[in-house]
Amino acid sequence: MASITLEGLRKTYAGNVQAVKGVDLAVEDGEFVVLVGPSGCGKSTLLRMVAGLETISEGTLKIGDRVVNTLEPAERDIAMVFQNYALYPHMTVYQNLAYGLKNRGFKKPVIEERVQKAAKMLEIEDFLSRKPRNLSGGQRQRVAMGRALVREPAAFLFDEPLSNLDAKLRVQMRVEIRKLQRRLKTTSLYVTHDQLEAMTLGDRLVVLNGGLIEQVGTPMEIYARPASMFVAGFIGSPAMNMVPIEYLSSRGARELLVDLPPETDIVGIRPDDMRLSPPETPHLVVESTLELFEAAGAESHLYVRLAESEQPTVIRVSGQPPVNEGETLRFYVTREALHPFNSDTGQRTG
Amino acid sequence: MQTKRSTYQNRWLPFFLLAPQLAITLVFFIWPASQAVKSSFERTDAFGFKTTFVGLENYARILADPSYLNALGRTAIFAISVTVLSMGMALLLAVCVNRVLKSAKFYTTLLVWPYAVAPVVAGVLWWFLFNPTIGLLPHLLDWFGISWNHRVSGSQAMILITIAAAWKQISYNFLFFLAGLQSVPHSLIEAAAIDGATPFKRFWTIVLPLLSPTTFFLLIININYVMFDTFGVIDATTGGGPGQATMTLVYKVYTDGVAGLNIGSSSAQSVMLMGIVIILTFIQFRYVERRVNY
Known part of the structure; x- marks a missing residue:
């Protein structure tokens, strides 16, 4: 040894x-x-x-x-x-x-x-x-x-x-x-x-x-x-979603983002941290269109495009939610779920 | 094994398509071979007027003939030395080329060239090199106190034809050994290195056993080569001499048949030669092949 x-x-x-x-x-x-x-x-x-x-x-x-x-x-x-x-x-x-x-x-x-x-x-x-x-x-x-x-x-x-x-x-x-x-x-x-x-x-x-x-x-x-x-x-599957910070702040959620380090220009959100029902703590609300629904047994993957940005995003939920393809979905993200990054350096900011 | 069956509208078409190959086999192999078998049971008089059926007498005679039995022993020695020499050299060269990365193609090309040389030309080449009067090698050997004259010394003549015959076959063996070496997975060698085997041991215990199917195939090919295809080399260098020192079975078939016009004996010898090769190949497949499969 x-x-x-x-x-x-x-x-x-x-x-x-x-x-x-x-x-x-x-x-x-x-x-x-x-x-x-x-x-x-x-x-x-x-x-x-x-x-x-x-x-x-x-x-x-x-x-x-x-x-x-x-x-x-x-x-x-x-x-x-x-x-x-x-x-x-x-x-x-x-x-x-x-x-x-x-x-x-x-x-x-x-x-x-x-x-x-x-x-x-x-x-x-x-x-x-x-x-x-x-x-x-x-x-x-x-x-x-x-x-x-x-x-x-x-x-x-x-x-x-x-x-x-x-x-x-x-x-x-x-x-x-x-x-x-x-x-x-x-x-x-x-x-x-x-x-x-x-x-x-x-x-x-x-x-x-x-x-x-x-x-x-x-x-x-x-x-x-x-x-x-x-x-x-690379770690985590499906991979973490990356959303530009301007997009989130234009969604009227500025108050949740103010304490992020100033050099942050993009935030990562794990597919599991996007909830379909609103949590009790302060949260962001993002609208999207459901493109594809993938049932994987115990969990489901929802492939959506964010409203007004068309960015493809993945959401993972447990079980099978009652949703239809083409439907508009709202999902909720808390402050703890945000991973702040700087897209130029690729590094975490805080 | 499931084979794919093609169906033809016209039932003669497949025969027609096979005809050229069948014709060549028939004219150049089946017919002469059957003639040889037939005339091996016959005796023709010196002028070719009368042919009589003599049964197995030709066979009985050659088996009782000391010169035939000598040729048999000589051929065995010749076959073993040529096979060992050409396969050994080829393996050595293949291992060397397999180790170099950059110029492997260049070396391979050079090493394959001798195969393109006709047997007679190969014979003449070595005849020149070993020529006791004008050759380079006897001159060099003289420095070591060796007096070279294959026209006089039977064993030297034997060495000459062995070298010439082996030289020509090295290229062929080399190509197969190189392909065989390249198909040995590199990770096996690495695993053996980690398992504490020295390079020499890796070669003996991993590479060589994995090459055994190639070695076995080459063994059969080489023995067949020595038995039949060395005629040109012998004819161009020693012509079976001095005396009968390099008279191998195939050369004796020629000498007795074409030069001596003893068609019956010559035919019996060629049938015997074919029989020997068939038996050898059969033995090899039967007993050796079983041990090389892994």
Whole structure:
């Protein structure tokens, strides 16, 4: 077990393309940190730099107290779960699990014991003599996990391990990964582009954009107080609505907006914070036309256009409200639901 | 497996469309092969006036003929050395080219060129290089105290045809090995690196086993190549000599049949050769292929 410390980590490819532009991050011992961001944000590159599969152009990487910048992947005491699982197709499940231990010169009985233990933990004991091609997607995923945990490494690195699974299995494996990590308390770094996966798995999230960290925090901190318009739009589904402040003030709600910082020119409102019935506290009232109604079971999404601005906006309500497409709807927003931003800097203002 | 069935209005149209291919197979393979089988049971007198059916006598004779049995053993050695040499070199080159990123295409192009060279030209090329009088290599070998003359030394002649025959086949093997290497997923190599395997171990325990279908395919192709297609190389370099030192089965078929006009024996030999190749291929498919599937 160990902490992972990234100090000013940069990755520059030939032709001066910067994939990672200086990242500082401290992953505590036993912590589960999720790197999340859109494709091309540098999250996979960052993980591969930690793994030793990409060289580090600048900065310092420490695992525990050791600087590991120039160490081979095998010497870093980490294990990695790949997106396509990267199971050795010509080896049985047992051999797949034992390979890393064998290379490290473990004795046969130790290997046997560790493999059996990992197999039991992941419920793959029955498949040990099978080859990967005879396994289902979920089973392969478990074997990939098993290969990581037999080694009992200082840290687990996960590179979008659930993205090849179908939706149902993904949720199931997500829960299992979380449970397993809680039990083993192994420091973990997990890369995903799925914000829901990130929210549910991580002790802390690191939101990346364009090779830089946008925000670091617990999932709820980030959800409740996104530091930038990018984070606001990326975390939470459906995405946060952005409404220009002039529009709201022209709706006769100036008194609610006066205490917002002066540089604020746009406010974010979560789809769930738009109510269809007026709350008791002071609130804004915005009129809109319902374009599309989407029933998703326990909740519904209302796609509306704001009156006189035609801006598309999403509202999420629980259950199924009695509304019809084409109808004019009023919705109500309280002061607490407003996230103030400056659209030039993209940063939160208060 | 479900195959797609096409239906034709005219029932002769499919036969008509297949006719050119069928005609070529018929004229250049089926007919000569059946002639060979037929004449392998016959004996023709020296002037070609009389042909008599002799049953299996031609076969009995060649199997009792020490020069045929020697050729058989020689061919086995030749086949193994050419296959090992050409596949080994090709794999080495493919691994090297697979490692370079920038000029991989350039190297590939250069390495494939020898395949475009006709067997006889390849033979002549190596004949020149190893020519004891004017060749470059005997001159260099002389410095190491090796006196090269494949016109006298049977084993040197064998080395010469092995090198020439292997050289020509390296390009073909190289292309397949390179394609095979490129289809090994990079993440497997990375996983093995994290699993603590040294580059050498990664190659032996991951890459090579994953290449085994390619290796198996090339093994069959190479053995077939050595058995049949090395005629040109041998004819252009040693002509089967000195003595009978480089007389392989296919060259003996030619020598006895075309030069010696012993059609019956030559036909029996070519039928035997075909039989040997069929049996070898069958054995390979039966016993080796089973172990290379993963």
